Amino acid sequence: MTIFNLPDLGEGLTEATLLSWLVAEGETVHVDQPIAEVETAKSSIEVPSPYAGTVHTLHGSTGDTLEVGNPLITVTTEDDADSPADSSTDGRAGALSYREEERAGTAAPESQDTDEETEGSGNVLIGYGTSQASSARRRRKRSGAPRADTQRPTDAAAQGSAAQRSTTSPGPAQAPRVSSPLVRRMARRQGVELHSISGSGPEGLIMRRDVLAAGEQPAAAGAGAPQREPARDAAQQDAAAAAGAVDSRTGLAVRERVAVTGMRKAIAAKMSQSRREIPEATVWQDVDVTALLDMRAQLKDSGQEAPSVLALLSRFVVAGLQRYPELAARIEHTDAGDQIVHFAGINLGFAAQTETGLVVPVVREAQRLSARGLNTEIRRLAESARDGQISSKEMSGGTFTVNNYGVFGSDGATPIINHPEAAILGIGRIIDRPWAVGGELAVRKVTTLTLAFDHRVCDGGAAGGFLNFVATCMGDPTAALADL
Structure with a gap:
């Protein structure tokens, strides 16, 4: 298994707050696919994956403060499947150093890819990532459908989730085309699934107006099913737990506690x-x-x-x-x-x-x-x-x-x-x-x-x-x- 650490985000930033996961355990990811949205002291950014494979472990929950250099996500890659002995380690031993992460997006392909496969997405952070069409740089080979032995969910629930996805999607899961973290935040607040939206921007890019329009649409034909509530992050849950408590200094009920983060x-x-x-x-x-x-x-x-x-x-x-x-x-x-x-x-x-x-x-x-x-x-x-x-x-x-x-x-x-x-x-x-x-x-x-x-x-x-x-x-x- 390959552990991808939270990369250097630039300007001496040493930590970031996890706003949301953009992938789930057991899901197939490809190189440069956004996997998490984090907020630093400067701005909100999406972190792309330098690896292709199956998500094994997500290290952290929404609202957590993550330190640069600590594990962010564990991915089971095709190379791991070929070397089962290496993947049997405890995971920590497989954690990549900063320089190894830097080389992750530039491994030599085993065969010549098409122009679409070899062209970088431009998702570049400090120390790793790919850039647009550079003949001098090489890319890791992208696999098509994941091999059966590379999917190793940690429990039965993950196996069921992976099986359900395999019946509904013939290929690897593709992240929705969203360039602005504000659009993702707006979708979360309104309970809108980005995967269900067709973007009106260039090349299907999802814009704010698309999220607003989706939020205003009436419930679809199986509306009898229970509505899914927007996910509440850890800070909101802590705030809800604090509600009703009485402050000893003022004697007033505590309405909310908000963590000072990001x-x-x-x-x-x-x-x-x-x-x-x-x-x-x-x-x-x-x-x-x-x-x-x-x-x-x-x-x-x-x-x-x-x-x-x-x-x-x-x-x-x-x-x-x-x-x-x-x-x-x-x-x-x-x-x-x-x-x-x-x-x-x-x-x-x-x-x-x-x-x-x-x-x-x-x-x-x-x-x-x-x-x-x-x-x-x-x-x-x-x-x-x-x-x-x-x-x-x-x-x-x-x-x-x-x-x-x-x-x-x-x-x-x-x-x-x-x-x-x-x-x-x-x-x-x-x-x-x-x-x-x-x-x-x-x-x-x-x-x-x-x-x-x-x-x-x-x-x-x-x-x-x-x-x-x-x-x-x-x-x-x-x-x-x-x-x-």
Whole structure:
């Protein structure tokens, strides 16, 4: 038997939360078939199998936290069937090392495969996987129907399940074509079986609209059969068990307990580290942005692309950081003592709210982009984050962060610095306020800019100078953009 360990998921991630199994024990899997959906501190991803064979053991239950390098799934392959002595070990002895996993998807085939068989799926994680058509890489031979002696279910129930599948499906089980983890999550919540849906996307890809349509359809003709409830993960079961218990401190009944895992755990750790390690200070300034909104309206009326307020703010922030680079630096601890590290460029992060929590996508080399270029990149990264398809690289390496909490109706806030950066700038909602213009009172569009900065890196002079520069640009964008 071959044990496949949870692979290196990149960016130093050491664990992941198991959201769901996409295969069952006794089921036949092929190379690159998604076998599990896991959530890391960065995003939700599907883990593909580097082996073809029969699933023998699933190591873990939904809701469990799995560590990188520990067993994920045990598969009985054709090679195992040819060498029964090797498969009689306790399983742990067959666990593959990181390098062995790396070679798993590139074993030499015994015979020449067809173009369809040899073409990779592109499901690549750190350390293993296959890529699209590369003549220099070789693939493990795919078998057709599994050999009888390779299916070794662990109990009678597994044998019955395998027998039932063999009568209904002539070939190996194929995973439904789904690219977004959010679609799978939506299907689980609505109790929709993805195998029963015909995708309307390219090449039968299952989209959100397909899941929604399936969820709205009335029960099929044998509706007299009991309805299958969506699977409840371990965290939900623990929460249900806690219901009815009385908290000794407050005397109130406990309604629910929610485990801090995955992305929420990463956010909690990052924010706690920031508060614990960074001596931050905060400055803020009210800004009349009436002229900024008028400029955007004129661009729209002329049929031109109008960058968002966040994109324009980002462009002014980049210009300000080029004048006050210490705010895009960071503190590093070395054997020779603490050092302030300055960078030749700006990687600008921005806060984006998703269904799974707050993430910070990063626009790399932001100083090279115009306001329109920033607008395009911000939109792309935000959509990828909300769809759960953003990569770990696109959410790391930032040197400064902007946060538009005004979209949630907040006038102002004291943002927490995204460790290990040195500063973060937030913008509140834009509202009508009385404002003195030319010595007379007028109603203007006003917002509040708030800057939190690491006092070890710079002092109030630099922080105040940077904030005033950005505020001036927001107040008179035409003149500012002429100089940028």
